[in-house]
Amino acid sequence: MAKGLQGFSWTMLLLLCAIQELGSWAVHTAAEGPGLGQPGDPALLVSGRVKRGWVWNQFFVVEEYTGTEPLYVGKIHSDSDEGDGSIKYTISGEGAGTIFLIDEITGDIHATERLDREQKTFYTLRAQARDRQTDQLLEPESEFIIKVQDINDSEPRFLEGPYIGSVAELSPVGTSVMQVMASDADDPTYGSSARVVYSVLEGEQHFTVDSKTGVIRTAVADLDRETQDRYEVVIRATDMAGQLGGLSGSTTVTIVVTDVNDNPPRFPQKMYQFSIVETAPVGTAIGxxxxxxxxxxxxxxxxxxxKDEEGVEMFKVTTDSNTQEAVITVQKPLDYESKKVHTVVVEALNKFVDPRFVDLGTFRDQTIVRVSVLDVDEPPEFRPPSNLMEVQEDAQVGSVVGVVTALDPDTANHPVRYAIDRSTDTERIFDIDANTGAIVTGKVLDRETAGWHNITVLAMEADNHSQVSRASLRIRILDVNDNPPExxxxxxxxVCEDAKPGQLIQTISVVDRDEPQGGHRFYFTLPPEATNSHHFSLLDIKDNTAAVHTQRVGFNRQEQDVYLLPILVVDSGPPPLSSTGTLTIRICGCDSNGAIQSCNSTAYAMSATLSPGALIALLVCVLILIVLVLLILTLKRHHKSHLTSEDDEDMRDNVIKYNDEGGGEQDTEAYDMSALRSLYDFSEIKGGDGGGGLGEEGPSGNPASERHALPQWVQSPDLDFSMFRDYICRKVEQADEDLSVPPYDSFQTYAFEGSDSPVLSLSSINTWSSSSEQDFSYLGAWGPRFRQLAALYTGRRGEEDSEES
Known part of the structure; x- marks a missing residue:
């Protein structure tokens, strides 16, 4: 390829030289100063030819020159140059002095380095013509361009690789897969160096490529992913429009064949065999x-x-979404004795079916699954599974309630033995025959005590008691008429004293502990001893109730205030049972509206005359009264707590016990309280040695300094001091029991002085007189009575005693 490039470069060079030899053309540079013609100048149009300063040919340099000598580029020349060497030519700009060298005398320019158009397409330089002697510019500096002439030295390249495309299997011919594109660094405006065409080097049996666009398409319609799921296709791009001598580049395109659902499921085997024990619970996986x-x-x-009915009934199949396996489980209990082998058909279907390929075949497959049931030793089974029995409550002990039956389901058919789980029959009300399963009563039954019994019956193999079954049995106790109505x-x-005949007094209802199947039916009547009563009548209402009415005009509770009416009640049997109850009828006084005012029983009268609302109101009033009394007592105690030592402290507010020895060594009755305990026996007070009485403080609050002897007293036969005695005892008892009350809210008691005291008594009770101003208002309604008693007790004020207590 390098030799081809070198030959092409020299061909272009010879062509350029030929063009240069054909003639030169002058280029008038834009020089400063007058006399320089410009294009379109009127002077140029008139004269037709003007003086030109710079003269040179068009400059081109071929890229990739590989010769050993500098490559001639062109010549700059001034028309003022006479060839005597007086003018010196120089250049400046891009590559001047390095890439491009100029002959100062002739103005010839040579390229000394190998140029690459793909790196730089042209160079801009400036030319100067100077006087060699004076170094002055003879011509204005002019700019010129040296173009790098392109040659086809760059092959097409696929810059966006690697390429990976995909196409669905079974796609039709011509289906677009993807597009590839190559780029060429050569000059697209010069020749065909950058015109690229595409072709398939490898894989043309299955794919084609558009020569101009680079679009890859399928060439066949039978691409099968299951046969080959990817192809490596080599695409070539050639410049010079594919002509001879053009350069080329290639790339590998990976084409993945994607899957479509064109294959049905297939079972590897036509039959599968599994086994499972007959006692496997429902839901157990078989395989x-x-x-x-x-x-x-x-x-x-x-x-x-x-697919078959037997499989649907006995077994269930589900799909494991992770493994795509069919899981076969037990749906109904198995029985080896009934059927030892089950044969079912399992079908597999594609979940997502592509309608384009339905015609290719049926997207399902079937297989046969044989399930063998294994025999195990099973416990007996109760047959039939009835769990309800009935027995009458009057059944004799040992009566048969019913029979349970259990059989061994195994082929061996072992004998069965029966028992009762005593945790469900702790009182041993029932027994069972171990061989026959007959259940009998073990005790006397009573439906009214327990109407139902729940027991558990055990059935086990005779030679293997570990094989046991349980059955719950409900025994209903049937009722017999063994309880009379009440x-x-x-x-x-x-009833009011002025009641009229026929007035309803009471409606009677009955209870019966029995529960006859036909329901209760009661009959009411008066017993023979009450039949002749002309006071009341009994009416059977026929709805298991009866009504009692008055039968006479008016009653007199002075003569008789209570009537006891016997009522005979009989049930419907069988056998009929009866009992006699008593209705208590009280004769009461009523107002004009018939409202009961009073009866012989206070409690009954209150409950009969007071309505629930009235009782509640009465209770509220009582509570309010108690609160007020407690409030008054609290205020009173609070007031007394602020009294000074001179305040009056009388006997009704304090009870103070002095546990001293008394008045003398021979005084052994210092604590004798007989003076207060026996208020009726005044003869003892009259003749006793010691004194006793109630202590009292004067108005100033100090104890009384004077003592008076008790007067001689003759008890009046009609005087009753029980109220006085009870009141004092009650107050003393309250003071003794209430430990939280301060001592200033109690009575004071004084024991006798002793046998040697010269005075009869130290009691100050005799200081009370009928004209005493002592306040007894705290006793309420008992205040006047207490004052009267005190006056009677003292009679009159005695003479003052000269001795101090």
Whole structure:
């Protein structure tokens, strides 16, 4: 190729020289100063020829010159040069002095280096003509261009490689695959050096390429991915429009054949065999089968199904999405004794079918799967599986309730033994015959205590008790009429004294613990002892209730305030049972509207006359009253806590116990409280040695400094001091029990002084008189009574005692 380039370059050089020899043409450079003609100048048009300064030929230099001598480029010449060597020619600009050299005398320009048009297409230089002696410019400096002449030295190149394309298999002829494009660095404007054409070097049996555009297309219609899934095609690009002597370049294009769903699934085997034990639970996997598909990707996705009725009933097939396998599982319990081998048909279908290739064949395949059932030793089975039995509650112990039956499902048919799981019958109400399975009663039954019994029956092989089955059995206890009817509640009624005949007093209902299948039916009547009663009548309403009415005009509760009416109730049997209940009827006083005002029972009267709203209102009032009393007591205690030591402290507010020895060594009755305990026995007070009484403080709050003897007292037969005694005892008891109350809210008690005291008593109770201003308002309604008792107790004020206590 290098020799071809060199020959072509010399051919071009000789051609240029021939053109130069044919004649030269003058180029008038744009010189400064007057006298220089310009194109279109009127002077040029008149004279037709003007004086030109610079004269040279067109400059071209052929690229890739490989000669040993400098390559002649051209000659610059001034028309003022007479050839005597007085003019010196120089150049400047791109490559001057290095790439391009000029002869100073002749103006010949030579190229000293090898040029490449693809790197630089032209060079711009400036020429000067100077006087050799004076070095002055004889001509204005002029610019000229040296063009690098192109030769076909660059082959086409595929710059965008590597190329990878794809086409679907079975595509028709002429299907576009992809486009390739080559570029040529030569001058596209000069000759055919850059005109590229394309052709296929390798792979032309399957693909073609457009010579001008580089589009690759299929050449055949039978591309099969399953046979060959990729092709390496070599494409060549040649310049000079493919003519002889043109340069070329090539590239390899990888064409991938993509898959289409043109292959149906196929089972590698026409029959598969699996085995499974008969006791395998539902959902157990038996085995896996898989159909092969030559396609790839989603075109291999499959679904499986059962084709025969037996397979659909007994087995289930699903698709494993990861492995595309058919998973066969048990859908119905297996039984070796019923059928030992199952034969089913499994079908595989493509999940995604390409409609373009449906005509190529059926996209499904079938295979036969044989499932062998293996025998195992199974526990007995209950037949039939009835779990309900009934027995009457009056059945005798040992009565047969029912019979359970269990058989060994195995071929050996071992004998079966029965038992009851005692965790479900802890009281041993039932027993079972171990050989026959007959269930009998073990105890007396009572439906009213337990109407249902749930027990578990065990059936096991006689020689292998580990093979056991369980069955839940529900036993219903049937009712018999063994309970008499009874009144629903202890009925009580009230009737006004002025009641009229026929007035409804009470409606009676009945309860019965029995539950007859036909339902309850009760009959009401008065027993013989009440039949002759002319006060009340009983009416059977026929709906299992009865009504009691008055039968006379008016009642007198002074004569009789309570009536007890016996009522006989009989059920419908069989056998009929009866009982007698009593209705309590109270005679009450009523107002004009018939509202009960009072009866012989306070509780009954209140409950009969007060409505629920009235009872609630009464309770609210009581609560409010209690709160007010507590508030008053709190304020009173708060007020007393601020009293000074001079404040009055009387006996009704304090009870202070002095546990001292008494008045003397022989005083052994210092703690005798008989004066307060026995208020009726005043003879002891009259004759006793010691004194006792209630302590009292004066108005100033200090203890009384004077003591008075108790007067002689004669008990009046009609006086009752029980209220006084009970009140004091109650207050003392409250003070003793309430430990949180300060001592200033209690009574004071004083024991007797002793046997040697010269005075009769130290009690200050005798200081009370009928005219005393002592305040008993805190006793409420009992205040006046207490004052009266105090006055009666003291009689009159005694004489002051001169001795101090």
């Amino acid at each position: 896996r089968v898989k159909a092969e598909d030559s396609d790839v990707g989603e075109n291999t996705d499959m679904t499986y199904q059962m 009144l629903a509640t202890p009925y009580e009624a009230a």
